[in-house]
Amino acid sequence: MLSEQATPVVRATLPVVGDALGDITERFYAGMFAARPELLRDLFNRGNQASGDQRRALAGSIAAFAGALLESPDTRPDVMLSRIAHKHASLGVTAEQYKIVHEHLFAAIVDVLGEAVTPEVAQAWDEVYWLMANALIALEAGLYQEKGVAEGEVVRPMEIVERHQETADTVSFALRHTDGRPTGTFRPGQYVSVRVELPDGARQIRQYSLSTAPGTAQWRITVKRVDGDPAGEVSTWLHEHARVGDVLEVSAPFGDLVLPEGDGPLLLASAGIGSTPMLAMLGHLAATGSRRRVIVVHADRSPAEHAHREELRRLVEALPQGSLNLWYEEPGAADAGLGRADVTALDLPADVTAYLCGPLPFMRQVRGDLLAGGVAAAAVHYEVFGPDLWLGTEG
Structure with a gap:
């Protein structure tokens, strides 16, 4: 929870800081990697740095966290934090590295915003940073303990x-x-x-x-x-x-997009290589003799480019209440729709829990269709490969 002193300062400066976050994160990474080149070499994804995706994801997470503190001061955005903590734990991030990030991030804020960063502004945003960092450190410590490993030794x-x-x-x-x-x-x-x-x-x-x-x-x-x-x-x-x-x-394995317990109906929607976590879920359901209703949706360019296509079919057929719905961009598959996946054509139970994995445009489309069709936002979960550019934009 933000202090009474910091709350009005963050509220007043969030628009300015938010508008400058792109420049701030660019300056931050440049400064940190100049001082600590081993972090770019051995920890951070160089491809995501070159494309700018990591900078955009960091900016989105900071803005989303600060906004959440202002909108719901008595709660913590644990869904967002859990996703980040699992990714950090899988990389072996340590508590000491948050101090390095803090040093270079706040140097970048001062460089970009200049005299606008008064002592009061600096203190307020320092509070935002450490609220987020300490929450992540605690979550990651719990994940390391759960795996029975020392901090970062995964x-x-x-x-x-x-x-x-x-x-x-x-x-x-x-x-x-x-x-x-x-x-x-x-x-x-x-x-x-x-x-x-x-x-x-x-x-x-x-x-x-x-x-x-x-x-x-x-x-x-x-x-x-x-x-x-x-x-x-x-x-x-x-x-x-x-x-x-x-x-x-x-x-060790990490990730919070996992198969839920219980017997409620499921929608597993994927595109391209996003089918991989769904295969593990379906394999588990089949191996345990589940009788849950499971609606599987997969979109791909063509049958030839659909990895594990026959395995997916076998797993769905092994489920008494499983159904498979395929869409391909290229014609020629008699058992599939042509074009983009259309979940609006499916008869979805009112209490369905949906899991999405694939390219961001695919997940945006499917999530939007599900919400428009009456599926509760809390019942729609997703996994992003790479930096989460959806943070703060789910709406």
């Missing part, structure tokens, strides 16, 4: 025991611990971080959903090659170099 060596080319640009890897220990459990929908050493010596980290049900002898991740400018450094390396017998550095 990575362990895992061997690739199988490699399958699922589509032309998607490959899956089955993993097991190098010491023979069981892989351990996870909640359906969670992800792991994979750290690889690139040719220039950087040790870059990316997150990949576990795409099989918990309880299996091996974990599996499914990696889509990321094209574009910049292209995906880690996905490209895994496609071109990772082979059976190789050892990868893999984190």
Whole structure:
């Protein structure tokens, strides 16, 4: 909760700070990486820095958190904080690193806003920062404790025991611990971080959903090659170099978009590689003999580009009350719709809980259609691969 002294100052300055957050975060990252280049080399995603996505996500999270403190002073935006904490824990973020961020973030605020940053303004926004940082530190400490690891020590060596080319640009890897220990459990929908050493010596980290049900002898991740400018450094390396017998550095499982307990109806809607957490959920439902009503929606470019297509079909068919709805952008699939996924055409139960994963435009469209159709906003959950550019914009 903001103090009585800070609340009016934050309320008065939020529009100005919010408008400048783009410049502030750009200056912040430039200053921090100049002083601490190892953070860009070995912790932060260089692709997201080059594209500007990480700067936009940070700006959105700060604005969303400050706005939440003003709108609901007696509550904390735990959904947003939980998502960030799980991502940080999967990266091995430590409490000490929040001090580094604080130093360079506030230097950037002063650089950009100049004399507008009076002692009162600085103190108020310092309070906002540490309210958010200390909440995240506490959440991340709980996650480390839950995994039984020391702060930040989440990575362990895992061997690739199988490699399958699922589509032309998607490959899956089955993993097991190098010491023979069981892989351990996870909640359906969670992800792991994979750290690889690139040719220039950087040790870059990316997150990949576990795409099989918990309880299996091996974990599996499914990696889509990321094209574009910049292209995906880690996905490209895994496609071109990772082979059976190789050892990868893999984190414990994290992520808060997980299959809910109970017997209520579910909508699992995905597009492209966003199907991977849904496969784990469906695998778990099938393995436990669930009789829940499960409506599965998946959109892709074509059947040939739909990774794990037949596996998805088998899992849905194994559910007594499962139904599969496919859409492809290219014609030629008799069992699928043509074009974008249309959830408005589905007969959805009033008490459905929806889980979305895929490109942001897909999730925006589906979420908007669900809300317009009467599904409660609290019943719609989502997972974003990469920086969460949706923070503060769900509405």
